[in-house]
Amino acid sequence: MYKNKTITALLHLLVWLTLFSLPYLLSYGQEQELDRVKAHFWIPLVFSVIIFYFNYFVLVDRFLFPKKMLQFIVINAAMIAFFLFLKEYIEDNFFQEIIKKRLENTNRTAPPFKMAIYIQVLSYMAPLLFSIALKTTKRWNKTEAERKEAMHVKLKSELQHLHYQLQPHFFFNSLNNIYSLVDISPDQAKSSIHSLSKLMRYMLYETNLEVVPLTKEIDFLKKYIDLMKLRVSDKTSVSYSFPVKETGIQIAPLLFISLIENAFKHGVSATKTSNIDINMTCDSNTVLFSVENNNFPKKTDDKSGSGIGLQNLEKRLELLYPDKFSFKTIIKNDRFLVTLEIEIN
Known part of the structure; x- marks a missing residue:
């Protein structure tokens, strides 16, 4: 059991390290602006990590499996909304240069504000759904083992x-x-x-x-x-x-x-x-x-x-x-x- 837990932890670590390295893996040989990577990729990814593990270890067992769907949806909606606000707040206060460049390019390349919010919500939904899938699979395996x-x-x-x-x-x-x-x-x-x-x-x-x-x-x-x-x-x-x-x-x-x-x-x-x-x-x-x-x-x-x-x-x-x-x-x-x-x- 201890060996299985160690392997699982290492797999989780490997997955997150790979995700954090994606900006450099996908643009091999090209320079990356560090502040841009932090603001647009690493900070949202940290929020995704929090959403995933908070659901995986707490919310799914406490609310989803006992069929307290309303509480489960409200808590996750509030958490996603908070992270959307927090991301904008961090960018406004710590990444002014990124904001200036965004404003300069607003009329040319930036997507509409509503579309940007929609994309961010979807990006936070992915770890939420993935945590539910993993937890459900784990629970099914445990139930099947107990049945056998x-x-x-x-x-x-x-x-x-x-x-x-x-x-x-x-x-x-x-x-x-x-x-x-x-x-x-x-x-x-x-x-x-x-x-x-x-x-x-x-x-x-x-x-x-x-x-x-x-x-x-x-x-x-x-x-x-x-x-x-x-x-x-x-x-x-x-x-x-x-x-x-x-x-x-x-x-x-x-x-x-x-x-x-x-x-x-x-x-x-x-x-x-x-x-x-x-x-x-x-x-x-x-x-x-x-x-x-x-x-x-x-x-x-x-x-x-x-x-x-x-x-x-x-x-x-x-x-x-x-x-x-x-x-x-x-x-x-x-x-x-x-x-x-x-x-x-």
């Missing part, structure tokens, strides 16, 4: 809320699965609890970052699939394929888990054969994930799980990867296929 910051805070807050919402949902579903094993296979239930503790450790301590390595996310998904396979019967076949090599891809955590949960919730039957196929492929900047399973719709009175997983996923994708993802679901021949494609960077 507010949106960023809101985005982070909403993502955090969705993240916290996902954790108990995941834990609830996993406990339901383990509960079903307690009476059937106590040893498998113990193993499942141990596996669940590892998964929860990942969710609690390693997913608070905005992105995680895709390899870590894949490892988490494999452990979860192996955990879920413990509760399904021999009538259910589960297969999965993930990239083996290090991809170097960084991705938002816990985007795919809901799709796998959904497959085990709706794609498994206690009496019918079924199979779940999970596949992930990726290149340098795209991840394609698909899950295909049998479709066994839940009964309307089945309240196991809240159905929040896929809704949560779509909201997170819209926030994290706007216009950079494709999420499709298809039901065909009693098979449910979901594909998620995400463009990274």
Whole structure:
């Protein structure tokens, strides 16, 4: 901030120095009468400096932005009128030679008095309008920065809320699965609890970052699939394929888990054969994930799980990867296929 203020001050100084040097820059190689430059250029320019900065630092904020237009116009009109009178007074009392020459040339080259006043008023209006333009632009930039910051805070807050919402949902579903094993296979239930503790450790301590390595996310998904396979019967076949090599891809955590949960919730039957196929492929900047399973719709009175997983996923994708993802679901021949494609960077 200090550096920006210094640069701004230097730019202002450079602009005014350039303006004060204009009489000599525009008449390079020609002699300039110093008194004439002072009377007709430097003194009005000093008045312009005063008008500019008085408006920039005081009047625009105090009167224009709060929409006190009448006071703003009256003060500026009075200030311009005062400077017009003061300029004439200074010329009459300190630059008599300039006045004599002006009188000698009045009938030949000097513009009419009203025209001269009109030109001077316009010259004082320029710094006034420029100060308004700069101040308005500065205010708009500040407002836009604040709006973007507010949106960023809101985005982070909403993502955090969705993240916290996902954790108990995941834990609830996993406990339901383990509960079903307690009476059937106590040893498998113990193993499942141990596996669940590892998964929860990942969710609690390693997913608070905005992105995680895709390899870590894949490892988490494999452990979860192996955990879920413990509760399904021999009538259910589960297969999965993930990239083996290090991809170097960084991705938002816990985007795919809901799709796998959904497959085990709706794609498994206690009496019918079924199979779940999970596949992930990726290149340098795209991840394609698909899950295909049998479709066994839940009964309307089945309240196991809240159905929040896929809704949560779509909201997170819209926030994290706007216009950079494709999420499709298809039901065909009693098979449910979901594909998620995400463009990274």
